[in-house]
Amino acid sequence: MGNIRQRIAELNQELIDLRRDFHMHPELGFQEHRTAAVVETYLNNLGIHAERVSKTGVVGLLKGTKPGPVLMLRADMDALPLAEENDLPYRSKSTGISHACGHDAHMAMLLVAARILSEHREALAGTIKFVFQPDEEVAGAIRMIEDGILENPRVDAAVGMHIWSPLESGKISITPGAVMAGLDVFKITIHGKGGHTGSPESAVDPILAAANLIQTVQLIQTREISHLKSTIIMFGKISGGTKSNIIPEKVELEGSIRFLYEGGPDSVERPIERFRRVVQGVCETHQCTCDIDIHTENIPLVNDDGMVRLAKSTAKKVFHGEAIVQGSYLASEDFSFYSSRVPAVFMFLGTGNASKRTNLPHHNSCFNIDEDTLRFGVEMYIRIAMDYFTSVDQRST
Ligand SMILES: [Zn+2]
Ligand SMILES: [Zn+2]
Known part of the structure; x- marks a missing residue:
């Protein structure tokens, strides 16, 4: 031609x-x-x-x-x-x-x-x-x-x-x-029970639960999914509380999960399913409840x-x-x-x-x-x- x-x-x-x-x-x-x-x-x-x-x-x-x-x-x-x-x-x-x-x-x-x-x-x-x-x-x-x-x-x-x-x-x-990566975006609301920071035993602290949660979900990519399968869990936003001496009712967290493999429910990696399990487990440990909203923005x-x-x-x-x-x-x-x-x-x-x-x-x-x-x-x-x-x-x- x-x-x-x-x-x-x-x-x-x-x-x-x-x-x-x-x-x-x-x-x-x-x-x-x-x-x-x-x-x-x-x-x-x-x-x-x-x-x-x-x-x-x-x-x-x-x-x-x-x-x-x-x-x-x-x-x-x-x-x-x-x-x-x-x-x-x-x-x-x-x-x-x-x-x-x-x-x-x-x-x-x-x-x-x-x-x-x-x-x-x-x-x-x-x-x-x-x-x-x-x-x-x-x-x-x-x-x-x-x-x-x-x-x-x-x-x-x-x-x-x-x-x-x-x-x-x-x-x-x-x-x-x-x-190119799959991208799921999440929003988590951790519900505790508000109270006075002088008597935390009478309240349920969602801030401690949130701090623990941010750390613990990292085990998904470091311990549960092969290091050869790129997975990134990032928090981009965290908000909760109004004053230094008040235990708040709730904390909200937003972030994203990116992964460079077919990570659907039938895959070995199942990043979303693991994420839900860890979030629920951590919240339960802290006697909190949580709402987890995850939506897929892009698939790999x-x-x-x-x-x-x-x-x-x-x-x-x-x-x-x-x-x-x-x-x-x-x-x-x-x-x-x-x-x-x-x-x-x-x-x-x-x-x-x-x-x-x-x-x-x-x-x-x-x-x-x-x-x-x-x-x-x-x-x-x-x-x-x-x-x-x-x-x-x-x-x-
Ligand atoms: Zn662009
Ligand atoms: Zn472009």
């Missing part, structure tokens, strides 16, 4: 312009109205039928000239409620909102990939579903799945990619198994082995061998809701470059990306689609 790299080079300015346009006009989750209009118009101009889904999401279908499976390529669209502090000609024009996670780059890369793929329909033995997803930061994927994004036509496999500042520019990380993002093999062989055509690395992270990403339903791979595209100051953490007010790495992302999207259709074709013949 011609010289892909040359075509990407021809479109490099368009790629950067798209990214900067999204960057200047960031929008929060499910408010990506302008963003969605830009994406929809761009796809329709390519002859890719695009329509809105899930309020501000956009889906475009590119049918190859030969029949075959359906591959979903996904980019997220939302920005963060964070004021940009970069002094750039294309800095955010929206007060208090910025693309500090790099989703502006994801959309630009996928749109330019769509342009080049649409120029080569005759080489595609299958259908590409381009999915532009709102509200990644608050699990917008769930809404898209509920609205049927994986159906009509049914998606056979999915590919996602995140620009990644902790990884050096020019590298890509492709890793089997769990690559687990890559499919076959899709990882495919992505690695594709990456060898785009990167030098030593630039293809492995790594997992305890941040979360709602691509996990797709990867738990269809074979999928999620990759990290390095954009960290100290000389360009693009190695700051994601969600930092001065976060920025190395635009010279975008073309690698475009090439990965294009080639992995081609390779996926070829690999399925070979398996079925």
